[in-house]
Amino acid sequence: MLSRLLLFALATTFAITAPARAADEPAAKPKPPNIVFIFSDDHAYQAVSAYGHPFKLLDTPNIDRIAKGGMRFDRCLVPNSICGPSRATVMTGKYSHANGFYNNENSRFDGTQVTFPKLLKAAGYQTAVVGKWHLVSDPTGFDYWHILPGQGVYYNPPMIRNGERVKHEGYTTDLITDFSLDWLKNRDKSKPFLLMCQHKAPHREWSPALRHLGHDKDRKYPEPDTLFDDYAGRGRAEHGQDMTIAKTMTPHDNKLTTPPAGMTPAQKKEWDAYYTPRNDAFRAAKLEGKDLVRWKYQRYLHDYLGCVKAVDEGVGKLLDYLDQEKLADNTIVVYSSDQGFYLGEHGWFDKRWIFEESLRTPLVVRWPGVIKPGSVNADMVSNLDFAPTFLDAAGLSIPDGVHGHNLKPIFKGEKPADWRKSFYYHYYENPGPHNVERHYGVVTDRYKLVKFYASVEPYWEMFDLKTDPKEMTSVYGKAEYAEIQKELETELARLRRELKVPDPDPPTSGKTIAPKGTKKL
Template sequence: MLRALFTSLFLATAASAAQPPNIVFIFCDDLAYQAMSCYGDHRKLLETPNMDRLAKEGMRFDRCLVTNSICGPSRAVIQTGKYSHANGFYNNSNSKFDSSQPTFPKVMHEKGYQMAMIGKWHLMTDPVGYDYWNVLPGQGVYYNPPMIDNGKPVKYDGYTTDIIGDLTLDWLQKRDKTKPFMMMCQHKAPHREWEPPSRYLGFDKDRVYEEPETLFDSYSGRSKAVSDHDMGIDRTMTDRDTKLVAPNNLTPEQKKAWDAYYEPRNAKYREAAPAGRDLVKWRYQRYMHDYLACVKAVDDNVGRVLDYLDKEGLTENTVVMLSSDQGFYLGEHGWFDKRWIFEESLRTPFLVRWPGVIKPGTVNNKIVSLIDFASTFLDIAQCPNLPDVHGRSLVPLFKGEEPADWRKSLYYHYYEYPVPHRVRPHYGVITDRYKLIHYYKPDVDDWELMDREKDPLETKSFYNDPAYAETVKELKAEILRLQAEVKETMPPPRFTHGNKAFDGEVNPPVQEQPKGKGAGKKKGAAKKAE
């Protein structure tokens, strides 16, 4: 009997060793790299020890870029490995994910992986390809959230970030331990309206945060598309955003803690009645407290997952990846939110730990993207890739290799307009140094050229500078090449630069985005689309 037991244990150990790696994918909503201490923002906004642990024990990517800086589209990109125009999910206003198309979870599930999706889904259809899913409806709420547990409506008491952490650990404990798994733990935080957990109200002891250099950006010399926005701390933040109004779904105990922190401070605000620049400064400080407190709660729950993997002996055979659907503005250019091709919203954090494969403490500066994640998951899982994907596996980069044919540029396209933030549709190309951008409708037809080497804060366009004429020509040609590569058709670019004209008659007519039930909504649509 004892011999049989040892034989059984040996076989189980051998099977485990032969298994492809497990994958834990921790995905946040609107997580700014500036808020993570491992990215070293000069403002030193927050310490994130658990996220930092992933960077120290794995690889930090410094140029992970998105292809359409908005929540739902980024999630669709990850599921499919395809740009928005190819997967059909363009925006948060009137898009619905086509779950019949090929996705990475379907392939991994078919090949024997246990697949779980917990937290924010935001694709307007039920998850497909998962053994277990428990997701927030729509955007979800920060306190006492309703959720959908494999199709069944449920409701939880507590703080949503912690609840997602609880559900993640519960599934990991109950999973079939004979199979490899992929856990997609997807947090709502730190999405607007940045409602902190009770334990972190006042965590910063009323610290005065350093303001970004461009908090009062004048947008001088820039396109109307940049100046005529509706996502400014000055013009867009509401009383709900700044906690002058409390959430309406708090329990009495939660409301008591909330009021104990906010009400004395709100009384001082009302007495001072700041206006103009003083109002922007006050809102910025309130924003930083609230946003960063939400990030602290996420960091706590990252730590809980890492501790569980250590305790259960899973660390060595589990790839842990942490990222976000896009970056976020923490006051830069006077903004919050995302959407733009500019750095703070284009660049998303990305950390990966894979013991035995990734050298600890590595920093990678290659241009990578969420478009690469599906192929990467499948490669790690030793599964065939999806057909016609636009991304490629990052596994060679994880191994420290530098493929000679790695991309030197990335195509970007944002579509949603006019709600909720009046950011004009635009497309463009990003290289290590430049961004060439075309704002193409409905009331603008402008180009801008950013030179991050000369203007890292991205406050100036060099498009009309004669010294950049050849650069503009080359980048416009690169846009055409990339559009052809991903099979997106747009109007031919207006190939002019000062008095010099270039041939642009090489592209077919515009491909209009699909019109759904939400098209044409006005009042109330902004809130839903956030």
């Protein structure tokens, strides 16, 4: 009897005390989030409908899904507005002078340096990059890579899969999406993952998918009021550039010559069925002067926006997969581009400048449980910030020497008191395509101070974005701006000093070497 009472007492005691002991134990460590990073090439924020461009150029419902479920950033700035350098910045979280990739003409990415995919892989993530790479050296830090050589082509692209050259048939944007999905479906589902899905589109020469020829039903797009800018009020660099729709855009760009190289006969037939009658009508019209520029602008927008449509469809397929597999709640989804792009503003296409359409890139981020759906942010953020943000999200420390900042507080609506109030920009690629002079400068919420430094006669420009949002007239040297000009000069010198920007620039030809002291991994 005593034994039964003793057993009952022990059982009762255990029943009461066991939950208390369990509560004292550490909570289960949350699963690190998956990361889907979707990156396009030359996608202007003006061509993302979530940004509300007044011309309503194009609906991008799937990119908008990310913004509606997360945060839209209205001031995401790039430190060097050109394809390869921007990608090197994403990988390292560092400026060009620190990661060794300055320009597209003669730089080669040092794949031995620390990158965020390497750190994620070492921490147990599966890592993959699919699509445009454009860093010359082979990818490192990835379990799987399936990339375009160089710029890639729009139709039937050769690609490199884990070092093996392969040839595919189809439209490149669709293939990149499909290969990304294939990897997701066949990954080790016991591990978190990083997928970098990187599109060629909508890079020049803007060749749409066949299904998107005529997507706009021959719409006449409104013209930007600076389409015929004469660059009065600005200096030598703006006058001397070679990136105008009027003079630089070629008949091949405008689909007046042969179809894209490598097309199959069936693809070529469908391509010609769309363009040939329209090209015949153009030739019969014998347009000149501004009328010719207007025609080229309309053709450019049809083609460019058609390329964006396929990217947006691909985004939708990836989002649908995350939903179907119940992965969305623990996956960070990012959509961005390597820089902004001109869609006729100032008569231009391309990028490269510190000016708004080039400097500013689209960025929308969804992270359920961290970002409030439908948020909008106007703080100065950058593609410099992607690497440290992904590392912190995975619970990893951020390496020394990274120039970017962790975006997680911004995601939560908790802007740190020391968040950047100014931003350093530096463009190096001259001599080079489009003849945009080398320049560096400082950007604040209202002002830009720019030095065009690499010529016989260096000179400065300064812009007040509040009174001159289209950056039409430099106010450098004007008496009423003397005080703010001095402040900006001081801030620019401080940024160059703190970032340890070398002077002079690296050589303009030959192999670019990563800076001394670059960490290896």
